[in-house]
Amino acid sequence: MLEGKKALITGCKRGIGKGIAITLAKYGADVVLNDIEISEEDEVAVEVQKLGRKALCVSADITSQDSVAEMFAKIKQTFGGLDILVNNAGITADAMSYKMSVEQWNRVLAVNLTGTFLCCQAAAKLMMEQQSGKIINTSSIAGFIGNIGQANYSATKGGVAAMTKTLAKELAKKGIYVNAVSPGFINTPMTDKIPDEVKQQMISRIPVGRIGEPEDIANVVLFLASPLSDYVTGQTIQVNGGTFM
Numbered sequence: 001m002l003e004g005k006k007a008l009i010t011g012c013k014r015g016i017g018k019g020i021a022i023t024l025a026k027y028g029a030d031v032v033l034n035d036i037e038i039s040e041e042d043e044v045a046v047e048v049q050k051l052g053r054k055a056l057c058v059s060a061d062i063t064s065q066d067s068v069a070e071m072f073a074k075i076k077q078t079f080g081g082l083d084i085l086v087n088n089a090g091i092t093a094d095a096m097s098y099k100m101s102v103e104q105w106n107r108v109l110a111v112n113l114t115g116t117f118l119c120c121q122a123a124a125k126l127m128m129e130q131q132s133g134k135i136i137n138t139s140s141i142a143g144f145i146g147n148i149g150q151a152n153y154s155a156t157k158g159g160v161a162a163m164t165k166t167l168a169k170e171l172a173k174k175g176i177y178v179n180a181v182s183p184g185f186i187n188t189p190m191t192d193k194i195p196d197e198v199k200q201q202m203i204s205r206i207p208v209g210r211i212g213e214p215e216d217i218a219n220v221v222l223f224l225a226s227p228l229s230d231y232v233t234g235q236t237i238q239v240n241g242g243t244f245m
């Protein structure tokens with residue numbers, strides 16, 4: 001489905017991003033694997049290469065405009081262009097709003113919102129040259145229904161959904177589609193730190209009765225990255241087992 005396509009996935013050394021990179025490679029894409037520190041020895045790169053696809057590893061902090069510019073220069077030099085950008089990198093720094101430091105607030109905004117914007121901007125410039133492209137951002141259920149202790153995180157994820165609509169309007173006539181995926185509760189290192197008792201309570205509120213796996217998100221990203229979604233832009237698709245409708 002994605003044969004001959006080149007896809008960049010940010011923050012894909014583990015968790016949801018790793019699942020997305022492997023799924024896109026499985027369906028034919030060559031991939032650029034980004035994380036703060038990532039190398040060909042990392043499991044995600046090994047898995048992609050086992051599938052017979054190219055894996056270009058680029059260590060870069062997406063909060064730095066210079067690092068993002070260098071990463072895209074490397075992509076242009078190695079792959080000649082980019083067809084798919086998946087903005088997956090994201091962090092949490094939880095605290096009740098009345099105890100949250102400005103540093104915690106800024107740190108989460110820098111990665112989830114500014115980092116996502118910087119990669120969208122750099123990708124759009126490359127994709128405009130070729131008059132085609134698919135950008136998939138990562139929102140969260142927390143951006144729609146809120147979550148105690150996540151004033152910073154929920155603000156960024158609501159912001160990602162709003163930014164996605166604006167970019168979709170700006171870029172539609174240039175052949176570039178911009179959508180977002182909004183995961184519910186997914187089994188990754190990010191959610192590993194939640195105590196078991198709280199996890200069980202959360203699972204009991206999911207209509208389909210189980211926690212999501214990275215592949216559940218990756219399959220929707222695959223749809224948004226493929227020609228099957230060629231009449232879909234500006235949307236944020238909820239992938240949460242029915243938790244929020």
Ligand code: NAD
Binds near residue numbers: 012090140184188
């Ligand atoms: P994770 O913490 O397991 O993985 C995130 C990856 O992003 C890590 O490998 C990390 O090193 C990388 N990263 C962080 N900051 C970066 C930066 N500045 N530059 C480059 N890479 C960076 O998280 P996950 O659970 O796999 O989440 C992936 C995405 O899905 C995030 O955007 C997250 O907010 C979102 N999400 C996750 C859940 C969930 O339940 N796990 C729910 C909703 C949304």
